[in-house]
Amino acid sequence: MIRIERVFPKDILTLQKVVKETYLPYFRYLWHDEGKAYLAAMNDLFVLNQHLQNPFNQYYFACNEQGEILGYLKIILFAPVPEEDLPLALCIDKLYLYEAARGKGIGKALMNFAETKAREEDPQINCLWLRVMDSNPYNLDFYAKHGFNVLHKRWLDLPQMKEEYRGILTMVKKI
Template identity: 30%
Template sequence: MKNGIHPWPMNEVDALCELSRTTFVETFAAQNTEEDMAAYLDSHLSIEKLQEELTESSAAFYGHYVDGQAVAYLKVNQAQTQTEQVSFEGLEVERLYVLKAHKGKGLGKALMVYAEDLARSEGLAWIWLGVWEHNVAAISFYQLGGFAAFGSHVFQLGSDAQTDILMRKRLR
């Protein structure tokens, strides 16, 4: 695949599964139990679950490719596929992950700009997301990008009910 951001190919669910699981473990394994991580990976990042999500008409995955390999990815949701039914017209960034070896190279920012452009092209006024309250680096990243907190919700990681801060950014 050519370098840059591209829609995730439907026939590459295995690669999406591997990237999703690897980035999730790199990001959260140190702060969570093996049991809770395994439960989440099995229920939310399995090949079957990702295949189902890839076919959702109001959700989309995008990969950021470097040297022909996907090293980061983005999942966005609209309408009924959003994890929360918000009271404003917005695009949800459900997942934005970068492989540890590629962090600090602007790939996450590029994916977020891409998501904002998608939202604008749909005429949406907001872009929003949920971020774990203990993921200080991600919260800072989103704040620097113009996001502000507007609420919270529970993110179930295995048996651990965690709190995600809901953040949004006005686009128009």
């Protein structure tokens, strides 16, 4: 059984550790510096604390029955879909799992949780959206299986990112 627990500012050091440990195994291939600069910026304590203080940014840990963290989810409430006329949306900003937790239904549980959270927060929220690297077929397939469709593709302009991996897709699921 999976427990989904809200992350609060008191949990910031645990969150920082989980972010680092779940990001690098999957995405170091994208970067010339193996993701060090990106992770340092994304996982900075000041940045994480700002996110945790913002009521629209919500982090959740997925835990097993023993309380071991298996991954995390970050959602952004009332986040309009960029470049689209979809203002009542919830963004799944981050969904990362430890490698050992993949294929065990944890990602599905987090996706279902995000959808339920959107409905609970405001019944007018009519879609979920996320961004995913186009070079990540495992995640693309996972999101497609959960009802997400590609809206558009754009290119990231991040100096440390390898040129061939800069494609990112915006995907949407109507609810």
